[in-house]
Amino acid sequence: MNQPAVPATPPKPPAPPPPLEGGRLILATIAVALATFMNVLDTSIANVAIPTISGDLGVSVDEGTWVITVFAAANAVSIPLTGWLTQRFGQVRLFVASILSFVLASWLCGIAPSLPFLLIARVLQGAVAGPLIPLSQAILLGSWPKDKSSTALAFWAMTTTVGPIAGPALGGWITDSYNWSWIFYINIPVGLFAGFVTWNIYRNRESPTRKPPIDIVGLGLLIAWVASLQILLDKGKDLDWFNSPVIVGLGVVALVSFAFFLVWELTEPNPIVDLRLFGQRNFLGGTIAISVAYGVFFGNLVLLPQWMQEYLNYRSVDAGLVTAPLGVFAVILAPVVGRILPRSDARVIATCAFVLFAVVFFMRSKYVIEIDTFHLVLPTLLQGIPMALFFVPLTAIILAGQPPGRIPAAAGLSNFVRVFCGAVGTSIATNAWNNRTVLHHERLTEQASIDNPVFRQSIENTQTVLHLSEPSARALFDFQLTTQAAMMGLNDIFYISAIIFLAIIPLIWITKSTRGGGGGAAGAH
Structure with a gap:
């Protein structure tokens, strides 16, 4: 009599490789961080060079802005594919291939002889850059001991924080001092170094692969x-x-x-995208919190230098330098957060970050048109403190309890939502600032009638003091009103941003308490 077949026991997934140690760990962390920095830098470095690029290629500035748009669109599409691509090719091969492809795309951007050529190169650059940030998180978490995973996330946060801040200043300096092509060429040595080191250290630490249907x-x-x-x-x-x-x-x-x-x-x-991750409380609450906060932060980061250039007569490179101090405390405090996070509740640290963000934006909502550089820089410098307290705890919450094989998918999806909210936040902030400026301009001009003796006297005084004709005096008056209206509109955006940061704090507290970092390094209690 035949015995019933005993069902085969499914094979256990291979154990992850042991953490790296000593000099190899330091070198690997630097290489992975440089690849991430190269990517996030390119999200903002081209922004200030658009007028120069447009002029050199013989197109309008409006046409030139497609250089930014197509990169963002291609990047947004490819980020959530990271999990699926990792299963198919392995995270090390995918990461190195993305780095080298990014180098190639950067070279093509630099040699572009026309706008269509540059746009195709930017699409390629944005598409291949998608997996870099989520895979950098996964690779770093697998390289560091589990009890040091928060330190790994801190190093990752330093690069993702400084990149968008350094981009406008670096892009403005390169464009003014050399040629716009060099904002792309600088990726070549950085990428080649990062790819070479990463492959040599990680090629024998490849993640398991399978071939899921497309x-x-x-x-x-x-x-x-x-x-x-x-x-x-x-x-x-x-x-x-x-x-x-x-x-x-x-x-x-x-x-x-x-x-x-x-x-x-x-x-x-x-x-192709594992939306079931949103069924996890920590992933849902952490992703929404970090994404909304990033959208508000990034939208304001775009408006501030734009206002300084349009209404305070700052050069693009000077406006970039005013925002650069944002990275000072962000870099200094990130390792400190990495040390205290294993002994703390990540939700408490993230809450402190949101409160401090609100304080900074309340400070900015008191700006006046006569503001000096010191009072512009001070809130920016202080904002680096909540920046350091922002990324690491929320990333730890999002990745808490995820098995190593699922980290690329979770990191890819959460980063996609965050980056996409950055684009939404920028669009909303720009449109809201324009609308509030128009509203304040209308209110300020309600009494600007020739029948108003105060207004008429003001115009006459301007004509007398500055020796202007009446139309010139009226034009000067309108310019001053527009400047004031823009200032008031921007203050409204800052004030609303502060309220939003306070309003989203409850999102942090729908998550479970996490200690120790992200991914497999930390469970959710």
Whole structure:
């Protein structure tokens, strides 16, 4: 009589390689951090060079802004694919391939003879950069001992914090002193070094791979809704938002494809993006908190130098230097946070960060048009403190309890939402500032009538003192009103930003208490 077949025991997943030690750990951390820095730097370094690039390539500035838009759209699409790509190719091979492809794309950007060539190179650059940030988190967490995982996240946070801050200042200096091509060429030596070191240290520490089916429908829907929504956000202001049929069309495509994407990915056995991660309390609360906060922070980071250049007559490089002190405390305190996090509740540290962010924005809401550089720099310098307390604890909360094999997917999805909220926050902040400026300008001009004796006397005094004609005096008056209205509108944005930071604190507290870092290094109690 035949015995019933005994079901085979599924093989256990291979044990992760042991942590690195000594000089290899330091060198590996530097290489991974440089690859991350190279990526985040390119999200902002080209912004200040757009007028110069447009002039050299013989296009308008509006056309030149596509250099920013196409990079952001391609990057936004590729980030959430990190988990699926890691399963198929392995995190080390994917990370090194992304670095070297980024180097190639940067070289193509630098030699671009025309705008279409540059845009194609920027699309490639944005697409291959997607896996770099999530994989850097996963690789660093696997390189450090579990009890030091918060220190690994601190080093990662230093690079992701400093990159967007250094970008405008570095881009302005390179463009003014050399040639705009060098904002892309500087990636070549950095990327080659990072790729060479990473491959030599990690090639024998590859993660397990398998070949999941390709979710072609999910991939197509992802590209459709992310790309259309990213372009809508970037070009909405230039095209007068929903008064433009182009923006309406993009909005419809984004909405419909996003709805189908949600339904498909939640029912697909092998989804291209694992949306089921949002079923975890820590991932849900931590991702929403870090993403909304980053959107508010990044939106303000874009507005501040723009206001200084338009209304305070700062050069682009000087405006970048005013925002640069933001990285001082962020770099100094990040290792400190890495040390105290294992003995602390990450939710308490993140809450302190949000409160301090609110304080900084309240300080900024008191700006006046006569403000000097010191009072511009002071809140920026202080903002580095909550920046140091911001990324590490929330990243630890998001990745808490994730097995090593799931970290790339979790990091990819959370970083996608964060980066996307940065684009949304920038668009909302820019549009809101414009609307508030118009509103304040209307209110300030209500009494500016020739029938008002005070207004008439003011115009006459200006004519007398400055020896101006009446039309010139009126033009000067309107310029002063516009400057004041812009200041008041910006103060409104700062004040609302402070309120938002306080309002999202409860999101932190829907998560479970975590101690010790992220990923497999920390459980959720």
